[in-house]
Amino acid sequence: MPPLPLLRLPGLVLCDVFRSLSIDEKIKLSTCSKKISTQINNARLYSQRVIVNLDMINQEIRVHSENDEDKFDIFIDLDSWKIRNSRKRFKTYWKNYREGFLSVIRHLLKIFQCKIVIKKKKKDCH
Amino acid sequence: MTSPASSSEVKYLIESSEGNTFDVSGAALRQSNTFNAMFLNIGADGPIPFTDYNEATLKKVFEYCEHSVNEENYSGPKHQDDLSKWDLNFFNEMDQKMFIDVINASNFLDIERLTSYCCERIARMLRGKNTQEMIKVITLPTAEELEAKQKVEEKKAAAAKKVAEKAAETAEKTETLEELPVQQLVQTTRNKLTRKYLSFSNE
Numbered sequence: 001m002p003p004l005p006l007l008r009l010p011g012l013v014l015c016d017v018f019r020s021l022s023i024d025e026k027i028k029l030s031t032c033s034k035k036i037s038t039q040i041n042n043a044r045l046y047s048q049r050v051i052v053n054l055d056m057i058n059q060e061i062r063v064h065s066e067n068d069e070d071k072f073d074i075f076i077d078l079d080s081w082k083i084r085n086s087r088k089r090f091k092t093y094w095k096n097y098r099e100g101f102l103s104v105i106r107h108l109l110k111i112f113q114c115k116i117v118i119k120k121k122k123k124d125c126h
Numbered sequence: 127m128t129s130p131a132s133s134s135e136v137k138y139l140i141e142s143s144e145g146n147t148f149d150v151s152g153a154a155l156r157q158s159n160t161f162n163a164m165f166l167n168i169g170a171d172g173p174i175p176f177t178d179y180n181e182a183t184l185k186k187v188f189e190y191c192e193h194s195v196n197e198e199n200y201s202g203p204k205h206q207d208d209l210s211k212w213d214l215n216f217f218n219e220m221d222q223k224m225f226i227d228v229i230n231a232s233n234f235l236d237i238e239r240l241t242s243y244c245c246e247r248i249a250r251m252l253r254g255k256n257t258q259e260m261i262k263v264i265t266l267p268t269a270e271e272l273e274a275k276q277k278v279e280e281k282k283a284a285a286a287k288k289v290a291e292k293a294a295e296t297a298e299k300t301e302t303l304e305e306l307p308v309q310q311l312v313q314t315t316r317n318k319l320t321r322k323y324l325s326f327s328n329e
Contacts, residue, residue, distance in 0.1 A: 002222045003265035010233045016245035
């Protein structure tokens with residue numbers, strides 16, 4: 001099938017398309033272009049709410065829906081430039097962890113404008 | 127005026143962008159919320175103009191509406207797996223251009239069921255793909271294409287700047303040429319006047 005001009009579709013149709021996509025599909029799509037990430041942000045009110053969970057110990061960011069049915073993990077890693085995709089995981093490579101975390105969080109906030117939760121150590125919970 | 131009960135028997139004339147008209151049943155048209163809001167309750171005397179869309183697209187949209195007249199009331203979007211054989215054939219028959227035209231028309235006519243099926247179909251095109259595959263599906267320009275486009279734009283801007291500079295230079299030249307005789311004229315008239323004044327004062 002020939003390529004589909006997604007950004008030329010009417011706004012409401014685009015909202016409907018984003019609503020039927022899962023969190024991982026939206027994140028992957030948002031990395032395709034800035035315009036698409038803006039459109040995803042515009043459609044966020046019609047889509048499911050998202051929570052970002054920061055796990056600093058395992059260098060992992062978990063993005064999940066409120067009911068935790070739909071979830072997606074982003075790993076922050078060092079020493080490589082390439083981004084590796086898999087079905088429910090996304091591995092990103094940065095110069096240092098701080099830069100990685102900040103960039104990924106900034107990107108996620110831009111798309112979803114969501115709540116951020118920081119995972120505490122088990123010792124701190126008690 | 128047409129009552130909702132008799133609307134299935136009533137036929138409406140629809141006018142396409144080519145100026146052609148064709149019949150559509152009231153029951154099929156009732157699925158369009160735009161039509162419901164605009165015409166169904168007040169009736170339409172002449173053909174209803176949907177002149178933004180061509181005949182083939184409108185016929186395709188109303189073919190779907192005619193088919194889904196007898197189906198149960200629409201209750202939210204369904205998964206593509208739930209589509210009937212007829213629905214799948216309906217979508218598979220269309221080429222890409224027609225598919226986009228149908229989406230635009232169904233969005234304008236506000237036919238919820240058709241719009242949501244179309245959206246689900248688009249979502250299905252993106253499902254299970256990585257970023258590179260998604261870029262291929264949705265026709266985004268690659269980094270190289272963007273660079274080439276930027277270079278062409280820069281060249282165009284430079285050429286336009288050169289043309290503007292040349293035009294400004296020629297305009298300056300013409301201005302100086304035009305100014306010379308005027309200055310001469312002013313000088314000569316001034317000389318004449320001073321002479322006259324002098325002669326008058328001498329008398």
